[in-house]
Amino acid sequence: xxxxxxxxxxxxxxTGTEFVGHxxxxxxxLDTPLPRWWLWTFYATxxxxxxxxxxxxxxxxxxxxxxxxxxxxxxxxxxxxxxVANKAREGLLEQIAATDTALLTDDPQLMQQAVAGGAAAxxxxxxxxxxxxAAGSPGYPNLNDDEWLWGGDLESIELTLQxxxxxxxSDQTRFSLMPGFGDIFTTEEINALAGHxxxxxxxxxxxxxxxxxxxxxxxxCHGQSGEGSRDQGAPALNDAxxxxxxxxxxxxxxxxxxxxxxxxxxxxxxxxxxxxxxxxYVHSLGGxxxxxxxxxxxxxxxxxxx
Amino acid sequence: xxNPEEPDPKTEERDRWAEAITPVQPKPARKPATLGADVPIGxxxxxxxxxxxxxxxxxxxxxxxxxxxxxxxxxxxTPWLRWDRGPYAPDQAVLVDLTNRRxxxxxxxxxxxxxxxxxxxxxxxxxxxxxxxxxxxxxxxxYACPQxxxxxxxxxxxxxxxxxxxxxxxxDKAPWGPAKLARRASKWTVYLLIAFVTGGAWILYxxxxxxxxxxxxxxxxxxxxxATVAVLTATTFALGGFLREQVCIYMCPWPxxxxxxxxxxxLIVTYKDWRGEKRGSLKKxxxxxxxxxxxxxxxxxxxxxxxxxxxxxxPQIGCITCxxxxxxxxxxxxxxxxxxxxxxxxxxxxCKHEATGGKPQSxxxxxxxxxxxxxxxxWLSIGAALLFALGVRTHTEITxxxxxxxxxxxxxxxxxxxxxxxxxxxxxxxxxxxxxxxSGLAGATMWTDSxxxxxxxxxxxxxxxxxxxxxxxxxxxxxxxxxxxxxxFTLTSLDExxxxxxxxxxxxxxxxxx
Numbered sequence: 070x071x072x073x074x075x076x077x078x079x080x081x082x083x084t085g086t087e088f089v090g091h092x093x094x095x096x097x098x099l100d101t102p103l104p105r106w107w108l109w110t111f112y113a114t115x116x117x118x119x120x121x122x123x124x125x126x127x128x129x130x131x132x133x134x135x136x137x138x139x140x141x142x143x144x145x146x147x148x149x150x151x152x153v154a155n156k157a158r159e160g161l162l163e164q165i166a167a168t169d170t171a172l173l174t175d176d177p178q179l180m181q182q183a184v185a186g187g188a189a190a191x192x193x194x195x196x197x198x199x200x201x202x203a204a205g206s207p208g209y210p211n212l213n214d215d216e217w218l219w220g221g222d223l224e225s226i227e228l229t230l231q232x233x234x235x236x237x238x239s240d241q242t243r244f245s246l247m248p249g250f251g252d253i254f255t256t257e258e259i260n261a262l263a264g265h266x267x268x269x270x271x272x273x274x275x276x277x278x279x280x281x282x283x284x285x286x287x288x289x290c291h292g293q294s295g296e297g298s299r300d301q302g303a304p305a306l307n308d309a310x311x312x313x314x315x316x317x318x319x320x321x322x323x324x325x326x327x328x329x330x331x332x333x334x335x336x337x338x339x340x341x342x343x344x345x346x347x348x349x350y351v352h353s354l355g356g357x358x359x360x361x362x363x364x365x366x367x368x369x370x371x372x373x374x375x
Numbered sequence: 376x377x378n379p380e381e382p383d384p385k386t387e388e389r390d391r392w393a394e395a396i397t398p399v400q401p402k403p404a405r406k407p408a409t410l411g412a413d414v415p416i417g418x419x420x421x422x423x424x425x426x427x428x429x430x431x432x433x434x435x436x437x438x439x440x441x442x443x444x445x446x447x448x449x450x451x452x453t454p455w456l457r458w459d460r461g462p463y464a465p466d467q468a469v470l471v472d473l474t475n476r477r478x479x480x481x482x483x484x485x486x487x488x489x490x491x492x493x494x495x496x497x498x499x500x501x502x503x504x505x506x507x508x509x510x511x512x513x514x515x516x517x518y519a520c521p522q523x524x525x526x527x528x529x530x531x532x533x534x535x536x537x538x539x540x541x542x543x544x545x546x547d548k549a550p551w552g553p554a555k556l557a558r559r560a561s562k563w564t565v566y567l568l569i570a571f572v573t574g575g576a577w578i579l580y581x582x583x584x585x586x587x588x589x590x591x592x593x594x595x596x597x598x599x600x601x602a603t604v605a606v607l608t609a610t611t612f613a614l615g616g617f618l619r620e621q622v623c624i625y626m627c628p629w630p631x632x633x634x635x636x637x638x639x640x641x642l643i644v645t646y647k648d649w650r651g652e653k654r655g656s657l658k659k660x661x662x663x664x665x666x667x668x669x670x671x672x673x674x675x676x677x678x679x680x681x682x683x684x685x686x687x688x689x690p691q692i693g694c695i696t697c698x699x700x701x702x703x704x705x706x707x708x709x710x711x712x713x714x715x716x717x718x719x720x721x722x723x724x725x726c727k728h729e730a731t732g733g734k735p736q737s738x739x740x741x742x743x744x745x746x747x748x749x750x751x752x753x754w755l756s757i758g759a760a761l762l763f764a765l766g767v768r769t770h771t772e773i774t775x776x777x778x779x780x781x782x783x784x785x786x787x788x789x790x791x792x793x794x795x796x797x798x799x800x801x802x803x804x805x806x807x808x809x810x811x812x813x814s815g816l817a818g819a820t821m822w823t824d825s826x827x828x829x830x831x832x833x834x835x836x837x838x839x840x841x842x843x844x845x846x847x848x849x850x851x852x853x854x855x856x857x858x859x860x861x862x863x864f865t866l867t868s869l870d871e872x873x874x875x876x877x878x879x880x881x882x883x884x885x886x887x888x889x
Contacts, residue, residue: 083689102421104625106618177825202780213784213794215828270789308787309855353824355784355794355850 187350233334245302251325426683433702454579463841574607620682676700789855
């Protein structure tokens with residue numbers, strides 16, 4: 070350290086500036102004056118800070134902060150941004166609402182927008198049962214595959230969305246009810262029936278009892294070879310997809326006392342454009358089917374687009 | 376505590392340096408400023424002394440003019456240069472298109488994922504500064520720095536309105552009256568005009584210049600354009616019009632870094648004190664030629680200095696090495712019949728060499744010293760690497776990300792479907808038809824969100840718009856009981872270029888990998 074007693078009068082010769090008295094490894098600090106404009110800049114920042122504190126929320130109080138005279142809040146800003154975003158989407162939503170569901174696929178750009186909008190709505194309303202990837206879980210159908218209980222074209226999906234499945238709120242709801250056979254059949258009979266059902270996919274041998282029981286009790290809805298019926302909402306039994314489990318135990322259980330899932334209709338809760346967008350999204354997941362009437366004259370339909 | 380009898384080696388080292396850089400005449404001590412209650416606080420702060428530099432002509436001044444005209448021309452003209460890129464891309468030669476996230480520079484187009492080119496250029500700019508410092512000292516500060524160029528421009532405006540140094544000093548001291556007010560107002564208007572043009576030109580680099588210029592004056596440009604121009608106008612007005620050398624001395628980090636980068640072999644503007652001292656008026660020097668050196672203390676070097684320093688005090692942070700004092704001094708030396716170069720570009724090492732009777736050496740030898748050569752080599756190799764990377768990059772790319780939820784999908788017939796999000800990148804500025812093909816997955820077929828399952832095949836054709844990335848959902852279907860395995864997507868452009876790119880990914884199955 071420099072000699073303390075000398076600090077006051079020691080002056081750096083080249084610059085004529087006093088030393089402060091701090092020294093590190095031979096490097097000493099000079100008492101160079103700050104430029105005066107720096108001082109004014111400093112005062113200006115203080116004035117700015119006072120203005121800022123008055124204008125914006127600043128002082129923390131017991132349960133809230135001071136509000137600021139211009140009334141800015143981060144929530145308010147968010148609401149404003151959302152309303153701007155909503156306003157920007159308005160035209161698109163109107164266009165989707167005005168487009169016939171069946172013709173949505175003819176306008177790839179509009180379809181793309183609808184799928185994106187549907188994906189957002191799906192995350193809010195549907196993932197609770199169908200899962201984030203729409204893969205479902207036992208009892209909740211997978212929406213990615215090519216198996217549809219009630220039809221997989223855009224219009225069928227839209228109808229299911231509007232009115233739900235076995236839903237009290239609409240007369241047009243999708244409705245099917247398989248009776249339980251637990252009280253009617255013996256365990257052996259149920260086993261034989263399950264064996265016959267499994268024989269459709271080659272997983273078991275069918276028996277004469279099974280064939281007979283199936284023909285008497287199941288065929289009218291599920292079909293001769295277990296192909297199912299969409300009109301009646303009867304699932305196909307001859308494929309790899311099982312809503313309530315594919316094991317023999319699960320199938321026996323379903324014969325004994327069938328589960329019946331319920332899906333609410335959304336016509337009263339979501340606007341038609343959102344339902345249409347949801348249909349587009351579900352349709353886009355990979356299992357969407359082509360509408361029967363659409364495939365007849367696709368070229369003409371495309372020409373009618375505005 | 377140092378013992379005054381035995382000098383500390385550190386202090387010795389410092390003194391050795393001080394010897395090389397300290398002027399012979401020490402400055403008078405500044406009035407001491409303490410925090411004592413009786414001392415007014417004003418003593419702690421220094422009033423800004425406005426620099427009124429005198430007009431000078433000479434080789435360095437003319438070089439400064441050239442650099443100024445060149446840099447200003449580059450700045451103002453570049454946005455107006457056109458470059459034809461066809462109908463799908465802008466025709467502005469240099470354009471930072473933030474909205475569409477593209478950076479155009481003549482024949483080069485850079486996408487955001489290629490930002491390493493920009494990073495590389497920034498590294499080159501950084502090392503370029505080291506290189507320049509090593510080779511020619513603070514040449515950036517003296518000639519090319521925007522702060523220097525604009526300060527110079529504003530100082531010429533001062534000269535135009537208020538006359539040369541003496542007139543300006545007089546006007547500064549004159550009391551405020553209508554005449555001074557009118558003069559100041561008109562000068563500041565010109566300041567503001569220059570500042571506005573400076574800020575205005577900046578935004579032209581970020582949008583189509585002619586369109587933006589029209590929109591700007593019809594009030595249709597984006598608010599950010601007006602905000603940018605306002606901020607840059609204000610900063611140019613303040614920094615160029617008023618703060619000037621204060622920016623170099625107090626705000627800019629570069630001079631501080633320079634003090635660490637300069638060494639005894641760096642080229643700086645130096646006053647050759649062994650030749651100049653003892654300084655005295657020409658009259659005295661003529662009377663007693665043996666007593667006095669070449670410096671006649673005419674203060675011309677101080678008068679012309681744009682940062683208001685006295686170079687005779689030695690190297691200092693305020694010296695931007697613009698060499699105007701060399702022009703001034705050479706002129707005086709010629710007038711009094713002395714050799715030029717009392718103030719000159721030289722290294723401290725050469726100064727010592729000369730002071731002890733050695734021959735003056737060419738200042739250009741700094742170009743050949745190892746430090747300069749190493750910086751140059753690094754700079755060139757980064758440049759070469761960037762050029763190489765630019766040359767070999769393809770304009771066709773595919774990236775694949777498999778769906779994770781659900782990872783696979785069982786179909787009715789027991790076959791397994793995986794879904795992938797493909798990003799097909801077409802970096803050519805024309806639409807291209809591309810072929811996506813899968814290989815390495817036995818029996819698998821593929822369709823997309825725009826090609827139905829009925830048309831599933833191992834390869835599909837996709838239109839990718841000009842200069843864009845198209846996102847495609849691809850569904851790959853493998854027969855039942857396929858095992859989990861890697862396979863490959865290949866993207867090929869179906870034009871004469873036949874560029875292709877591949878991406879490997881995983882096909883997931885319920886059974887996993889047996």
